Amino acid sequence: MSVSSLTDTRWRSNFRRRLRAWYKRQARDLPWRRSREPYQVWISEIMLQQTQVSTVRPYFQRFIRSFPNIASLAAADEQDVLRHWEGLGYYRRARQLHRAAQQVVAEFGGQLPREPDRLRTLPGIGPYTAGAILSIAFDAREPILEANTTRLLARLLAYRGDVGSAAGQRTLWALAAALLPRKDVGRFNQALMELGSLVCKPRAPACNACPVRTWCGSAAHGLQDQIPKAARKTAYEEIREAAVIIRRRGRVLLRRCGPDERWSGLWDFPRVPLSAGDPAALAGELTRKVHRLTGVIAAEHRHLKTIKHGVTRFRITLECFEAAYVENAASQPHISPQKWLWPKQLPSYPLNSTGRKLAGLVAGHPPPAGQAARGQRTNPRRRAYAP
DNA sequence: AAAGCGGGGCC
DNA sequence: GGCCCAGCTTT
Structure with a gap:
């Protein structure tokens, strides 16, 4: 033909x-x-x-x-x-x-x-x-x-x-x-x-x-295996990121991805790029970057699991952590909305695929009792400020 | 013309 | 691990 x-x-x-x-x-x-x-x-x-x-x-x-x-x-x-x-x-x-x-x-x-x-x-x-x-x-x-x-x-x-x-x-x-x-x-x-x-x-x-x-x-x-010509070049870039489940008196911190980032409009756990530094400096890097992203200071990071996934041209190794809330020390207002959510609220928020997996961890592993109590001391309950 | 945008199925 | 998928939009 x-x-x-x-x-x-x-x-x-x-x-x-x-x-x-x-x-x-x-x-x-x-x-x-x-x-x-x-x-x-x-x-x-x-x-x-x-x-x-x-x-x-x-x-x-x-x-x-x-x-x-x-x-x-x-x-x-x-x-x-x-x-x-x-x-x-x-x-x-x-x-x-x-x-x-x-x-x-x-x-x-x-x-x-x-x-x-x-x-x-x-x-x-x-x-x-x-x-x-x-x-x-x-x-x-x-x-x-x-x-x-x-x-x-x-x-x-x-x-x-x-x-x-x-x-x-x-x-x-x-x-x-x-x-x-x-x-x-x-x-x-x-x-x-x-x-x-x-x-x-x-x-x-x-x-x-x-x-x-x-x-x-x-x-x-007999050309059916050569046509159409494969013109695909993958050229993936390997990157490391970290996602953190920050717990505060039974609730976890979620943020909505902004218009200029991946998953715009969806919700995700705080997620930051990870430099390939030595493991000893990891906790400090996490605390610093999460603070810059969310205004929230978290500590006592505990590694949960590693998830590998791909998006567009990136192969992402995602290190997933759990951390405890210390204080809210935002130096400037954050454009992207973020919320403290009860685990039972998570299903009603649109999450990306790794966010959904982490949400499963939240539901499956409620925080240890001691952690909630410690959080209460450093952050005594008080009335919400009127806007 | 090329890059950005997701996640899962399949080999 | 790489290729592929009832593409569109922006740069």
Whole structure:
């Protein structure tokens, strides 16, 4: 199959027929396929950005139950929306989705617009998502291009260039557009993705089970393992950080991540970068950095565990500590909100994944009785100051 | 054009 | 341990 054969009408209709027949038999029963309501299509497409189907499945159901329509999402608390996103990653999606719902209410009368240009003005909706919503929900004749179809179409074309380059994107979008049927466009687009996901897989594609192998340039030459060309360079950076559970009379200190840091909008235990100094200086470094971050002085650090995790281009070794509150000695007001929370309150705050793990430790290990008593002496109970 | 943004599945 | 995922936005 080559770009020049795009003008061959008969070829394209045969391709579409084979693909649809396959999809009719093999389509998975996914929650978001049970409704073509624009709102539900929208939610699913945002959740599915860079996120696998199996991961999204339970999130979608809970989200729709809690926010059944655009108006209820627009009226919700951002924290509540984030809580439904907890664990899904790319939390900017949730904040943008929330803002977009408010924009739809304010500017579009509460209905998703059917015009591509207006749909694209909503935060979080780019070329793919707009095409997906318009074709699936409104049966508009709009192409899509994402991970599955990029691989599928590149293999069909035996495209040897970089599929991520501007030229590669132009070529593949053009093919996606040229293949579109006149009607039932959404089902066709989903069939392309499904084929890419179930058959035309990244490794060991099941070419023998492929309904469109006849037209595949890669299968014809045995190139399916080399196309698309892998252009990924990981280049991780190893860093060390520390997170501290600071206990104060039964409660623990949480802070909300600011707009310019990771996990913006989510809550986390106080977390600081750790220099690779000698272990003896660790306690002092922790006390100093946590104080600078939170205004709170904590001591008697006890190491709990080490968690390794990755985010974007960092491999993080996270040293988790427990510490006792000494005093609040903030030299300046802190922009990011922070709160002392009872362990039972933690589940109602949106946390990042390591924060969630530490929250589990808090619940499982209540503070020793002696520590609470010591905290009480150094910090006698008093009335809260009126603001 | 490249970087930032998460977390889990899978080999 | 590295690759991958129904991408979008900012620099």
